[in-house]
Amino acid sequence: MSRVLRPLRTPLGVLTVVTLIILVLVAVLASVLWGDDARLADPSRIAEGPSDDHLFGTDAGGRDILLRTLVATRLSVGMALLATVIGVTVGIALGLLPQLLGPRIARAAASGINIAIAFPSLLLAIVLAVVLGRSAFAAVAAVAAAMAPDFARLTYTMSSSVAGRDFVQAARVLGVPKVVVLLRHVLPNIRDALLVRASISAGICLVAFASLSFLGLGVQAPEFDWGRLLDEGQSRIFVSPASALVPGAAIVLAGLVFTMFGELLAKSLPGAGSRGRSRAARRRHGPLSASTVPTPTGATADSTDASPVLRVRDLTVADADGSVLVDGLSIDVGAGEVLGVVGESGSGKSLTMMAVAGLLDPSLDATASTLEFDGVTLDHAGRVDAERMSRTHGRHLGEHLAVVFQDPMSSLNPAIRVGPQVAEVGRLRHGLGRRAAAGEAVDRLDSVHIPDADRRAHQYPHQFSGGMRQRAMIAMGLMGSPRLVLADEPTTALDVTVQKGVLGLLRDLNREQGTALILVSHDMAVVAAMCHRVMVMYRGRAVEVVDSDDLIAGRVRHPYTHALLDSVPSMQTDRDRPLTTIPEDADFPTGPVDDRTEVTR
Numbered sequence: 261m262s263r264v265l266r267p268l269r270t271p272l273g274v275l276t277v278v279t280l281i282i283l284v285l286v287a288v289l290a291s292v293l294w295g296d297d298a299r300l301a302d303p304s305r306i307a308e309g310p311s312d313d314h315l316f317g318t319d320a321g322g323r324d325i326l327l328r329t330l331v332a333t334r335l336s337v338g339m340a341l342l343a344t345v346i347g348v349t350v351g352i353a354l355g356l357l358p359q360l361l362g363p364r365i366a367r368a369a370a371s372g373i374n375i376a377i378a379f380p381s382l383l384l385a386i387v388l389a390v391v392l393g394r395s396a397f398a399a400v401a402a403v404a405a406a407m408a409p410d411f412a413r414l415t416y417t418m419s420s421s422v423a424g425r426d427f428v429q430a431a432r433v434l435g436v437p438k439v440v441v442l443l444r445h446v447l448p449n450i451r452d453a454l455l456v457r458a459s460i461s462a463g464i465c466l467v468a469f470a471s472l473s474f475l476g477l478g479v480q481a482p483e484f485d486w487g488r489l490l491d492e493g494q495s496r497i498f499v500s501p502a503s504a505l506v507p508g509a510a511i512v513l514a515g516l517v518f519t520m521f522g523e524l525l526a527k528s529l530p531g532a533g534s535r536g537r538s539r540a541a542r543r544r545h546g547p548l549s550a551s552t553v554p555t556p557t558g559a560t561a562d563s564t565d566a567s568p569v570l571r572v573r574d575l576t577v578a579d580a581d582g583s584v585l586v587d588g589l590s591i592d593v594g595a596g597e598v599l600g601v602v603g604e605s606g607s608g609k610s611l612t613m614m615a616v617a618g619l620l621d622p623s624l625d626a627t628a629s630t631l632e633f634d635g636v637t638l639d640h641a642g643r644v645d646a647e648r649m650s651r652t653h654g655r656h657l658g659e660h661l662a663v664v665f666q667d668p669m670s671s672l673n674p675a676i677r678v679g680p681q682v683a684e685v686g687r688l689r690h691g692l693g694r695r696a697a698a699g700e701a702v703d704r705l706d707s708v709h710i711p712d713a714d715r716r717a718h719q720y721p722h723q724f725s726g727g728m729r730q731r732a733m734i735a736m737g738l739m740g741s742p743r744l745v746l747a748d749e750p751t752t753a754l755d756v757t758v759q760k761g762v763l764g765l766l767r768d769l770n771r772e773q774g775t776a777l778i779l780v781s782h783d784m785a786v787v788a789a790m791c792h793r794v795m796v797m798y799r800g801r802a803v804e805v806v807d808s809d810d811l812i813a814g815r816v817r818h819p820y821t822h823a824l825l826d827s828v829p830s831m832q833t834d835r836d837r838p839l840t841t842i843p844e845d846a847d848f849p850t851g852p853v854d855d856r857t858e859v860t861r
């Protein structure tokens with residue numbers, strides 16, 4: 261709270277607040293106190309200069325210029341605020357729209373917004389005001405319409421960036437409807453920047469209205485706003501400068517107040533960016549398997565379980581240019597199994613997991629001859645369509661599939677307290693009431709060893725440590741009945757002292773509830789200790805799947821797996837020589853090992 265109030269204690273903050281209060285008081289009271297005087301013409305005092313009775317003189321109707329300017333505050337400020345509210349609301353709705361539509365329509369909508377924003381907004385407002393007719397209502401509609409594209413662009417850009425964060429992906433895995441994701445997870449994280457921009461825009465609106473009225477397009481007689489007063493006064497500016505200068509000064513001052521208020525808001529609000537660091541990356545990976553069955557396209561992480569939890573055949577992911585990023589991958593993971601996935605950076609581990617979770621970027625093209633999760637076929641005529649998966653199987657995936665992302669800071673929505681985030685699954689999936697879901701969330705937080713879970717549930721993610729955030733993510737998965745957990749480098753961002761706790765939690769879940777686990781990691785020691793089998797990926801292909809015992813003993817066959825093992829230091833490593841690394845230009849075969857391949861290690 262003190263952080264929010266700190267900017268108010270600066271001289272600029274005090275000045276802004278005081279002037280804002282004065283502006284509001286004038287807008288509310290001036291019409292009541294001086295409305296009649298400001299409207300009543302006095303033919304005996306037409307176009308007088310400054311005097312004791314009239315500080316800044318009178319206008320062509322003999323009315324006090326100062327009083328008319330004060331009385332015009334309500335209409336001028338009111339119209340600016342109304343247009344801002346309408347423009348911002350419409351702009352935000354338009355800016356969020358592409359997130360709700362399919363990729364093609366979204367691109368078209370985004371292009372439409374870009375084209376609209378290319379028009380100078382004041383020019384657009386003038387054109388619209390002419391088209392809509394001369395009235396205050398038309399002016400409000402015109403200024404709001406001219407402002408909307410700007411906000412649509414801002415909203416679209418910011419929401420696109422937030423939509424890439426892990427906590428939004430996590431919400432999608434849970435099957436949260438798109439509109440709810442936008443309102444609950446995206447909008448709160450861009451709200452602050454929009455608020456600041458809106459208050460600054462209100463000042464700009466004020467000038468736009470003055471311009472319209474000055475051109476005779478806005479408020480019509482007998483009503484008057486500052487722009488109209490300026491228009492009336494400009495013809496007499498050389499005889500009676502105050503007639504134009506007073507309303508002109510009011511426009512400038514009020515515009516300044518709004519702008520200063522916007523600046524003050526910017527300093528007071530923490531801002532979406534500071535609440536949660538953006539991480540565009542998504543990584544999730546690998547599964548557990550049982551036997552290595554070389555296939556024509558790649559090694560298969562194959563489960564011995566008669567009815568695997570996850571069954572993937574010939575998964576291929578290509579980008580828009582046709583480059584193949586994941587090439588013919590086949591995986592089986594059975595209940596209670598842990599499959600490790602290792603491989604060089606960029607080998608396609610995350611994309612594989614994204615495809616399984618239905619979180620693939622729409623720009624990517626994915627196909628599979630089989631993609632079954634927990635007895636449900638997820639692919640559609642060979643196409644892995646994330647949109648369709650979420651629509652058709654969102655509920656099933658949300659209940660039985662849990663994802664633990666790499667970066668615990670970006671996995672949780674920074675704008676929502678941890679308890680309600682964990683409780684969301686209970687409310688969405690199990691139809692629990694707010695109170696019941698909150699109670700269950702506390703139980704789950706407790707079960708993942710969050711100390712003082714009741715109190716912690718009321719805290720925001722930034723008040724949690726990294727390890728606690730990962731535990732909270734796991735607690736979220738436990739709100740359903742997960743049959744499979746995809747853990748994408750879940751401990752990479754954590755201190756080593758915390759890693760053990762998080763991995764232990766995943767292992768307990770696997771052992772006690774028979775939950776299958778796919779663990780992506782670069783840490784060979786972790787993989788060897790945690791997993792039954794390990795799938796080695798290289799350039800988009802599974803080149804080898806090996807029992808972890810064999811991995812530990814070095815009984816591997818593919819040259820890339822050898823190279824991976826050679827790069828792991830051991831107690832026997834010669835400390836006087838540089839550690840072995842895999843050269844960047846190394847070119848290993850991308851085909852899978854088969855039974856004829858000699859075990860050379």
Ligand SMILES: Nc1ncnc2c1ncn2[C@@H]1O[C@H](COP(=O)(O)OP(=O)(O)OP(=O)(O)O)[C@@H](O)[C@H]1O
Pocket residue numbers: 542543544579585603604605606607608609610611612621623624
């Ligand atoms: N949305 C996308 N559009 C185009 N290419 C992509 C996209 N996402 C990932 N890629 C590319 O696909 C390849 C595999 O990416 P992926 O994230 O699966 O790698 P990874 O094995 O998980 O790497 P790391 O270990 O560094 O996380 C990379 O070359 C990456 O640049």
